[in-house]
Structures are given as structure tokens and as C-alpha cells.
Amino acid sequence: MERDREFVSLRWVVAGILIGIVGGLLLNRAGGAESPLFGVVGLGADLFIRLLRMVIVPLVVASLISAAAGLDTRYLGRLGVITLIYYTTTTVLAAALGLVIVNLVDPGVGAVLQGAQTPKEILEREPPTFADLLRNLIPANPIDALARADMLQIISFSLIVGVALNLMGDRAQALKGFVNELLDLSMVIVRWVLYLLPVGVALLLARAIGQAGWEVFAPLAKYMGAVLGGLAVHGLIVLPLLVWLLGGVPPWRFLAGISNAMLTALSTSSSAATLPVTMRTVERELKVPGYISRFCIPIGATVNMDGTALYEAVAALFIAQAYGVQLEFTQQIVVLFTATLAAIGAAGIPSAGLFTMVIVLQAVGLPLEGIGLILAVDRILDMFRTMVNVEGDAGGAVILANVVGRK
8 A cells, every 4th residue: 555645754754863963963063053054053943843833723723622522422521531541640650760760770879060050040930839730721811822822721722612512513513614624724734844854853953962062961971871761661661561552552563653753752852843743643654543633642742741750750869869868758759749740731842841840849849950960961851751752642542542442
């Protein structure tokens, strides 16, 4: 059977990654951020990200409204409950895995890091309370939420509208048709953007590596190893095993099927920016029904952050060890749950985990200045934890399709 032509061949995406790595190293040797060429590369990378983000809001709104409006009401509640249980469970598992690994390897013991500074905007950021998180679920002004791209509020509003249209029945046929056409329009734009994927991947990686270089990694090698090792275990063993047991898809087929989405996540460091690719990938490569992917993946891109939870758990204990603070078992349990909640509340944008790290550190009384210890390598680690975030979203779609049933 002829392969779907809507996707750029994986070999071209891999070629983009290799070109981006080599180009980034050469750019770093040429002066990094001070090089005139860096501005050109950065501009190209920004334009590609803007193209992806341009379609996110209409895609999420149309996807969720269409899914909720088209679902049999018997499926709607079941889908929501299973989605939340899966996302919460895998996020807790990821954070727990991070704690186990950091206790085994002690990456912060004896760490000597000088000159690390935490950005002022992170130090001055007030962490939201649980009441704030609940309050922010409902938009006071949906138009304002759409303009600000506040994804949690957009999701809430879209689901409410979709359920209302579902209950209106035939009276809402015209509006349902408009939403479905908006979804089709968004997907056409997504296909256009995907043709540029290899170029975008190369530009984004060249900018990240060109700015950071490799010299910043040496003093943080053990910390990076702990984070990357945890992400590898969760992404290559835990999630594929869950998809195999609960979704009926073998690990090799699952990982091969979502490779385009994961490589896009690697380069963009944004679950939200990768959202269009993730949805198209699971539908085309893993045969997940559209009503499933349109429902759970936009939600997952906002609240399902396995990689971020694991990273925050490892980072919190690393900072504690670097400062010579011994966290007791009960304190580590606090880290587990605050890392889970903070990851769920993290935006699907690059380095969002740095801001939610404030919540985790304050929960166990660690100095916020400790964020400066890990700042140098955060951008690189962000790329890999986003891959795991996106993999978790795709895995949830496959499992839901198997558990709820395919129409």
C-alpha cells in the first residue's frame, strides 16, 4: 500500500537533526550567539515555531469541540475518566522513577558549580496555589483566553461547548459542520507546515547547540546522566510496556509510529508546538480513530508531562545534594506529589519546567537560587523531556482507542 504522502520521510527529519547538530557545533565555534549567522538561524527557527503555534489554538478548539459534540454520551464520561487516570498515573510513575534514580547515583554529592545565577523572573514568580489552579480552569472571558493561548482555559471552554452541542442534537448541525470544516482547514495548514519539518528541525537544533556549546556540560555530566537515564527508562521501557499491555501495540511498532512526533518534540521543546504532528501521527501511523485523538491529545499536551515530572524530581534532589541538604523519605514523598502537580500545571512551551520548579523547591524549603545550578543545561534536557511528554500523549491515545473501543 502506498505510504501516506502527508508526512515527510523520516530519513529527511533525521538528516535535519544531523545537519542541525553539525551546524550548531560550527556555529558555536564561530562565536555562538555573538556570530552574525546566529541571528539568521534564530530568525528561521522562530519563524518555524510561529508557523506551528499559529495553528494550535484553532486546531485545539476545533478538535475538542468536534470530538465532544460527535461522541455518543455513553463514551464521553468514560473517555474523560480514563484519560485523567492514565495521565495522572504515568506522571506519578515518572516522578517516582526520577526519585529512585537520583537516590541511586547521587549526582549532586560533591558537585562544585560556580557562577550559576537564577533569572530574576523565576525568583520573583509567585507559585500558584491549588485554589488558583482550579480557578484558572474556567475562563472569565473565553475570547481573552483564546487571545493569550491559555491552553487549560481553552480546553475547558471547548469541552463545555462541545458537550452543549452534543446535547442540542440536530438543532446544532450547522454549527457542528462549521467546527468540522475549521478542523479540516487547520489540518490542511498542518500538512503545509510539516513539509518544512526537516528544515525547522535543523534550524532549531543549530540554534540550541550553537548557543550552549559543549563546555557547559562537563560539571553537570552526572546530573544530566541521571535525567537522561530516567527519561530513557520511562520512554523506552515503561511507556511502551503500558502501550503493549493496555493498548495492544508492540513497543517497536509504537515507537516507530510516533517517531516523527518525537523528533519534532526534540527540536521544538514544546508539547504544544508538536501537537499538530502528534495528532496526525497517531491517526495515520497508529490508526487511532479521530474522535479519540481529537479528545485526548490536546488535553495531554497541556496536562500530561511525564518527562517534566521526572526532571523536576531529579533536579530537586540534585539541588538538595549540591547544597548538602538531606531530604528525608517524607520530604521526598512531598517532592513526588508536588513534582506531579507542578508538571500537570506546566505550560507546553520551552523551559516551562523551570518556572514550576519554584513550587517543588518551596515545598521542601530548598533555596530558589538552586535553579541557577541547572540552568546551563536546561535547554538541552528540555528537548529530551519533551520527547517523553509527547510519547506519553501518543501512548494515551493508543490505550484509549483499545480500552474504549474503535468505532
